[in-house]
Amino acid sequence: MTVPRCKHFDICGSAAYQRVGDDDFCALHVPPKAQKANASLRPAFEQYVQRGGCDFRWMYLPATAGVSFERQTFAQHVDFTGASIQSVGLANSRLLGGLTVDTDANTVDLFQAVVEGPVLVKTPRPISVRLARGEFGERVEVQAGGMLSLDISYATIAGFASFVAPRMEGLNAAAVVCKAGLKLEGLIAGWSLADITVHRLFDLRSCIFAGGIVSLDSLTGDADLDLRGAAFSAAFSLRTSAIRRLYIARTRFGGECDVRAPLGGRPIAVIAEDTRPTFLSETRLTNVDLAACLIVGNPIGRLHLSDAIWPTWQRRRVLYDEIKLRRHADAAPLRSVEEAYQALKKMYQDKGDHSHAGDFHYGEMEMRRHDRSNWRSLACWEFPYWFLSGYGTRPAWSLAWLCFLTFVSACFYYWLGDHSFGEALRFSVAVATLQKRDDPSGGWVKVLQMIASAVVLALFILAVRMRVKR
Ligand SMILES: [Zn+2]
Numbered sequence: 001m002t003v004p005r006c007k008h009f010d011i012c013g014s015a016a017y018q019r020v021g022d023d024d025f026c027a028l029h030v031p032p033k034a035q036k037a038n039a040s041l042r043p044a045f046e047q048y049v050q051r052g053g054c055d056f057r058w059m060y061l062p063a064t065a066g067v068s069f070e071r072q073t074f075a076q077h078v079d080f081t082g083a084s085i086q087s088v089g090l091a092n093s094r095l096l097g098g099l100t101v102d103t104d105a106n107t108v109d110l111f112q113a114v115v116e117g118p119v120l121v122k123t124p125r126p127i128s129v130r131l132a133r134g135e136f137g138e139r140v141e142v143q144a145g146g147m148l149s150l151d152i153s154y155a156t157i158a159g160f161a162s163f164v165a166p167r168m169e170g171l172n173a174a175a176v177v178c179k180a181g182l183k184l185e186g187l188i189a190g191w192s193l194a195d196i197t198v199h200r201l202f203d204l205r206s207c208i209f210a211g212g213i214v215s216l217d218s219l220t221g222d223a224d225l226d227l228r229g230a231a232f233s234a235a236f237s238l239r240t241s242a243i244r245r246l247y248i249a250r251t252r253f254g255g256e257c258d259v260r261a262p263l264g265g266r267p268i269a270v271i272a273e274d275t276r277p278t279f280l281s282e283t284r285l286t287n288v289d290l291a292a293c294l295i296v297g298n299p300i301g302r303l304h305l306s307d308a309i310w311p312t313w314q315r316r317r318v319l320y321d322e323i324k325l326r327r328h329a330d331a332a333p334l335r336s337v338e339e340a341y342q343a344l345k346k347m348y349q350d351k352g353d354h355s356h357a358g359d360f361h362y363g364e365m366e367m368r369r370h371d372r373s374n375w376r377s378l379a380c381w382e383f384p385y386w387f388l389s390g391y392g393t394r395p396a397w398s399l400a401w402l403c404f405l406t407f408v409s410a411c412f413y414y415w416l417g418d419h420s421f422g423e424a425l426r427f428s429v430a431v432a433t434l435q436k437r438d439d440p441s442g443g444w445v446k447v448l449q450m451i452a453s454a455v456v457l458a459l460f461i462l463a464v465r466m467r468v469k470r
Pocket of ligand 1: 007014026
């Protein structure tokens with residue numbers, strides 16, 4: 001007669017201990033509902049672990065049985081899938097093959113643990129996970145269906161670290177080192193984010209920070225910070241050299257926002273390519289690159305910019321909103337972009353930066369001109385202003401027009417009169433420069449040239465003045 005085997009013999013390799021319904025189970029696999037006082041559980045467990053057992057799938061390991069995983073070394077991947085266990089206590093242990101906890105456990109403790117393989121913790125319920133001071137050689141992934149209480153302080157994680165839960169409370173990430181990136185997702189209430197080190201990607205997409213100030217000033221490393229769709233209820237501060245790119249499309253800054261790369265250092269590229277962020281309070285952007293950042297829609301008066309790098313369009317500095325507008329019809333309305341340019345022009349004028357102010361003046365006039373239907377954009381005052389002097393910012397254009405007018409007029413004088421061309425040209429120059437020449441020839445051409453030249457000359461002088469003021 002053969003000895004009956006446990007239903008999960010492939011896991012435990014044990015003989016049957018108890019029959020429940022139609023199935024046989026070993027002492028470790030007896031289902032919870034059939035468990036009463038299972039005196040054999042603890043000895044069976046200790047024997048199993050001593051034999052090098054790492055696979056705890058479908059086992060029933062109640063806290064009352066007194067089983068402990070602490071200070072042990074597990075050579076293989078430790079798997080708790082489907083196990084009935086409340087608290088997975090692996091503090092100070094060494095897990096050479098990684099860990100999977102896919103159960104209803106409410107606590108996973110890896111305090112000071114050394115885990116060389118990947119860690120996956122997955123539960124549909126609330127859970128408390130402690131990875132503090134642990135060392136993790138590969139990726140760490142925690143997905144909770146309920147509230148997650150997370151402590152990763154002073155841990156070192158070599159792989160990508162991802163923590164996703166509908167809500168996190170008391171998040172402690174102080175001094176954590178994430179060498180391949182860190183992702184947090186959910187509503188975060190209560191956090192400590194001091195002295196974090198993140199490389200490659202710091203992913204806070206769609207995170208909602210409810211409550212106090214979020215300061216990433218002490219952040220170190222070299223990463224992109226992704227805040228797309230995130231929301232901050234209070235102030236946000238990022239004054240660090242650790243961030244290369246900052247993604248803020250759809251980000252909502254409820255309090256003051258301060259983004260600053262050290263002066264003289266690499267600027268932070270602030271990126272919002274498809275949807276603008278929302279700044280609800282004073283916003284300071286220092287040493288930032290706004291080459292791909294939509295802004296229009298936010299009150300520019302709340303924006304304090306210094307050392308901002310703007311994108312260029314036809315050799316003038318513009319708002320990314322204008323570039324977007326020229327490429328897609330469905331971008332921000334022209335009128336809003338015009339207002340933004342007006343505010344930026346004033347901001348730079350107040351700072352005495354006439355070079356920037358001139359470019360934004362040009363942008364403002366461009367938006368005003370294009371805010372008309374096609375034919376009206378040609379038949380408005382802005383058109384000749386643009387055409388003849390680039391809205392008063394391009395003296396070279398005016399000068400070219402003046403030369404052209406003088407030359408064309410000279411041709412007329414040559415054609416109408418009986419002078420040599422050289423004489424006709426000299427006469428034309430004299431008219432253009434409003435010198436008195438009592439020469440009866442010319443007639444109406446002379447009158448028209450005088451008026452046109454006077455206008456262009458005035459525009460030229462204005463444009464030169466604007467240039468010199470810079
Ligand atoms: Zn078994």
